[in-house]
Amino acid sequence: MKRCYKTLLLLAIVLIISMVGAGCGQEKPVLNVYNWGDYIDPDVIKDFEEEFNIKVNYSTFTTNEDMYVKLKSGGTSYDVAFPSDYMIEKMIKEDMLLKIDMNNIPNYKNIDDKFKKLDFDPNDEYSVPYMWGTFGIIYNKNVVKDKVDSWNILWDEKYSDQILMLDSQRDSIAVALKKLGYSMNSKDLKELGKAKEELVKQKPLLLAYVGDEVKDMMIGEEAALAVVWSGDAVYMMRENTNLDYVIPKEGSNLWFDNIVIPKTCKNKKDAELFIDFLCRPDIAARNTKYIGYSTPNKEALKELPKKITEDKVAYPSDEEVENCEIFNDPGKFVKEYDRIWTEVKVQ
Amino acid sequence: MVNKIIKKIYTFLIFAFLYAPIIVLIVFSFNNSKSRGVWNGFTMRWYIELLKDQEILKALYYTILVAVLSSAISTFIGTFAAIGIYNMNLFSRKIVLNINYLPVLNPDIVTAVSLMTLFRFVNLELGFLTMLLAHVAFSVPYVVLSVLPKLKQMNKHLAEAAMDLGATPMYALRKVIIPEIMPGIVTGALIAFTLSIDDFVISFFNTGSGVTNLSITVYSMARRGINPEINALSTLMFISVLVLLLIINKRSSKDSKGGMISYEKML
Numbered sequence: 001m002k003r004c005y006k007t008l009l010l011l012a013i014v015l016i017i018s019m020v021g022a023g024c025g026q027e028k029p030v031l032n033v034y035n036w037g038d039y040i041d042p043d044v045i046k047d048f049e050e051e052f053n054i055k056v057n058y059s060t061f062t063t064n065e066d067m068y069v070k071l072k073s074g075g076t077s078y079d080v081a082f083p084s085d086y087m088i089e090k091m092i093k094e095d096m097l098l099k100i101d102m103n104n105i106p107n108y109k110n111i112d113d114k115f116k117k118l119d120f121d122p123n124d125e126y127s128v129p130y131m132w133g134t135f136g137i138i139y140n141k142n143v144v145k146d147k148v149d150s151w152n153i154l155w156d157e158k159y160s161d162q163i164l165m166l167d168s169q170r171d172s173i174a175v176a177l178k179k180l181g182y183s184m185n186s187k188d189l190k191e192l193g194k195a196k197e198e199l200v201k202q203k204p205l206l207l208a209y210v211g212d213e214v215k216d217m218m219i220g221e222e223a224a225l226a227v228v229w230s231g232d233a234v235y236m237m238r239e240n241t242n243l244d245y246v247i248p249k250e251g252s253n254l255w256f257d258n259i260v261i262p263k264t265c266k267n268k269k270d271a272e273l274f275i276d277f278l279c280r281p282d283i284a285a286r287n288t289k290y291i292g293y294s295t296p297n298k299e300a301l302k303e304l305p306k307k308i309t310e311d312k313v314a315y316p317s318d319e320e321v322e323n324c325e326i327f328n329d330p331g332k333f334v335k336e337y338d339r340i341w342t343e344v345k346v347q
Numbered sequence: 348m349v350n351k352i353i354k355k356i357y358t359f360l361i362f363a364f365l366y367a368p369i370i371v372l373i374v375f376s377f378n379n380s381k382s383r384g385v386w387n388g389f390t391m392r393w394y395i396e397l398l399k400d401q402e403i404l405k406a407l408y409y410t411i412l413v414a415v416l417s418s419a420i421s422t423f424i425g426t427f428a429a430i431g432i433y434n435m436n437l438f439s440r441k442i443v444l445n446i447n448y449l450p451v452l453n454p455d456i457v458t459a460v461s462l463m464t465l466f467r468f469v470n471l472e473l474g475f476l477t478m479l480l481a482h483v484a485f486s487v488p489y490v491v492l493s494v495l496p497k498l499k500q501m502n503k504h505l506a507e508a509a510m511d512l513g514a515t516p517m518y519a520l521r522k523v524i525i526p527e528i529m530p531g532i533v534t535g536a537l538i539a540f541t542l543s544i545d546d547f548v549i550s551f552f553n554t555g556s557g558v559t560n561l562s563i564t565v566y567s568m569a570r571r572g573i574n575p576e577i578n579a580l581s582t583l584m585f586i587s588v589l590v591l592l593l594i595i596n597k598r599s600s601k602d603s604k605g606g607m608i609s610y611e612k613m614l
Binding site for chain 1: 380381382383385400401402463466467471472473474477551552554555556557558559563564566567568569570571572573574
């Protein structure tokens with residue numbers, strides 16, 4: 001019986017600890033933030049809490065779709081979230097976002113104008129840019145002697161079994177569409193059919209379709225060519241100096257992660273305070289340093305060391321991104337992408 | 348002779364298969380690089396950073412809190428449910444047992460979404476409480492299943508004999524039945540505890556803002572690459588489970604000796 005009491009005592013202690021933990025949070029206003037994993041400098045959150053005496057409840061998600069499901073199902077009260085471009089378009093369409101009052105975000109002026117009024121939020125009502133990037137080809141300079149400037153190199157038989165493609169239907173189909181000179185938001189079944197043929201043709205040359213492990217494979221020099229996002233390319237090139245990154249001349253994808261206020265928000269004022277805080281030049285610079293992706297904040301760029309801002313991978317020139325496109329929300333057309341991708345994968 | 352060697356190789360292969368991933372994980376927790384592919388020299392840096400990482404520590408706190416509470420609650424509920432089921436007549440016992448099997452066989456995702464729908468239906472804000480309730484819900488059937496066999500092994504007349512000798516039913520339950528089925532209860536509690544620690548799907552759907560457990564945190568790192576701090580944390584958890592196991596083994600071997608002695612004394 002003694003043991004039983006001990007267990008009960010332990011339980012009571014645990015309960016008390018949990019109560020204390022919950023009790024502390026209730027005195028201050030609470031802000032619920034929903035962000036990608038490892039996508040903010042943790043000290044920035046601490047500084048915000050201290051400056052405004054607001055407690056930040058921070059949670060993380062893995063994909064836009066995960067976040068969408070959580071917000072759509074309700075029952076939670078996230079005040080701030082960080083979806084990507086096409087997901088913002090979808091959420092606006094489905095009336096899941098609140099309009100942000102830009103008067104409460106004076107630091108919005110620090111955002112470079114070329115990142116405002118983008119297709120997914122044409123009037124700048126719902127979102128504030130947080131990070132952006134491109135995707136392109138990373139290659140090993142010691143193995144690939146040809147000039148890499150086109151998607152065509154991924155179809156070159158010389159590099160058979162040394163090429164990695166992304167295991168992601170939208171991105172891989174986009175590569176094939178761009179190679180053929182079509183828009184990557186194409187809804188033309190004939191164009192998509194041709195893109196499928198290209199992917200089928202390419203498949204025997206591939207080493208694999210990969211996900212996150214692409215970083216380790218390229219750093220470990222297991223493959224010579226891979227399709228990756230610019231943010232990851234910066235990290236890979238730092239770990240292995242033989243690597244280089246290009247945005248093919250046919251153009252590629254330009255992506256954005258923006259800050260939004262979902263309709264589940266209970267604390268809009270503090271949410272806007274938080275967004276404004278993230279747009280401050282020094283705070284944006286710290287986040288950029290921590291994450292390693294590209295910031296849309298032009299004042300923050302001035303505070304960052306030249307080594308970061310002059311990196312052509314993270315901050316390509318305007319000509320380089322000229323042919324780049326932002327993904328649209330395909331809506332119900334996503335079924336066609338699913339079909340094509342399945343047909344490619346079963347070949 | 349050859350037979351013996353083959354046996355040894357076979358055993359070795361099985362253990363290599365089971366433990367090779369864990370060994371690699373432990374080795375790479377000391378790697379001086381964020382990459383998992385390249386060895387860059389020895390470092391303790393990830394262990395130091397782990398201790399400073401509020402997000403991971405908070406997730407660890409919630410994971411353990413939920414695991415302890417949910418295994419305690421579900422063990423309590425499950426044990427008494429098992430005793431009740433055991434005393435039913437054959438027909439209703441069969442029905443109840445089959446109902447009990449359903450959640451075990453059900454895919455996690457179905458349990459997760461249906462629980463979430465239920466919580467939404469009764470207008471419960473998703474958060475710590477809903478996550479705890481969900482974990483209790485999926486653990487109870489396992490406890491029932493691990494306690495029932497012990498009840499079947501028990502001599503039916505023990506409790507009756509105790510009551511014949513003047514014990515109240517409650518006293519007989521506490522002093523006779525529970526000690527007899529204790530191994531089953533402990534097994535059930537351990538199963539509930541481990542199930543709770545490594546659950547992802549059900550937790551993901553049933554948690555709200557600010558409450559995450561380790562599996563959600565680790566999974567959410569996939570986009571930016573899993574942080575080696577996770578390797579460090581996994582190593583620490585593996586070692587603590589190992590130590591716990593050794594202590595329990597030592598204690599139970601002592602206990603069984605102690606049991607023998609007292610039995611002899613009684614004689």
